[in-house]
Amino acid sequence: MxxxxxxxxxxxxxxxxxxxxxxxxxxxxxxxxxxxxxxxxxxxxxxxxxxxxxKSVTVIKAAGGLVKNDRGNFLFIFRNGKWDLPKGKLEKGEKSEEGAVREVEEECGISIGKCGKKIVKTYHVYTIKGEVVLKKTYWYKMKYKGNARLKPQIEEGITDVRWMDRSDINTVAGNTFPSIKDVLLRRDLLANIPTPLLE
Structure with a gap:
């Protein structure tokens, strides 16, 4: 932080x-x-x-969404052994709102249509081919109206896509990343815990 x-x-x-x-x-x-x-x-x-x-590292820009349906459930993906929210790298020239919607649709197999308000920006560090990089992710609220069957994007390592109600979110928090906890905190879906990079 x-x-x-x-x-x-x-x-x-x-x-x-x-x-x-x-x-x-x-x-x-x-x-x-x-x-x-x-x-x-x-x-x-x-x-x-x-x-x-x-300025000291490569910065990768990404975007994703916290999607809520008509029943008040939230959309989560299970990727590489952890619960996550749908997100991904922005394409060249793509606005963060557009990229967020595209990633949710690609990773979950549903149609969102448009983006809601920005929730927060998060930052996390990882390596690509031995190089330390910083990912800056823009998170947006989204609403989904429909009953389409969820379809995980297997080629991206996603093995499950699931709607979860508020009572399930603590289970998610027990097996997710600090940046995802930060998104959930900003929407008052978790008790206050130390996670944000920037205050």
Whole structure:
């Protein structure tokens, strides 16, 4: 987390020094021994720090959606052993709203039509061919009206697509990524937990 104030539950975090901060080194440290789940950098200007950090790595832009149906259920996918929300990389020249709808439709086999309001931007780090990259994902609210059968996009590693009600969301949170928890938090679907990268 990049923050301008010390987190309320700072005992769950390890503080990192902003002067010596290096995303690539941190990522390798976390993957190597994962001593803690959460880290934070305390700085005077969180947005400026994030902007500087983004210059040190390749940034991949993506978009996705939190889809709600007429019954109040939410759409989740199961990919590579974890619950997730449908999302994917933006194509060249594609607006984030368009990419979010396209990815939901491709990954779940339903037709959304249009995008709702933006929920949040999330950031997460991973590697591609040994290179540490930062994925910036734009998340949108979406509504689905219909009864089409859900169809997981198997070629993208998705093995299940499922509508879940609010009582199922804690199960999802127990086996998902911090960025997905952040999206759910922003929609008041989870109790407050430490996950956002930027505050």
């Amino acid at each position: 990049i923050t301008q104030t010390t987190p309320a539950n700072a005992d769950k975090y390890e503080q990192l020094d902003q002067q010596s901060f290096d995303l690539k080194t941190l990522y390798n440290k976390v993957i190597g021994n994962n001593p803690r789940l959460y880290y934070y950098v305390l700085c005077d200007d969180a947005k400026a720090f994030l902007k500087k950090m983004m």
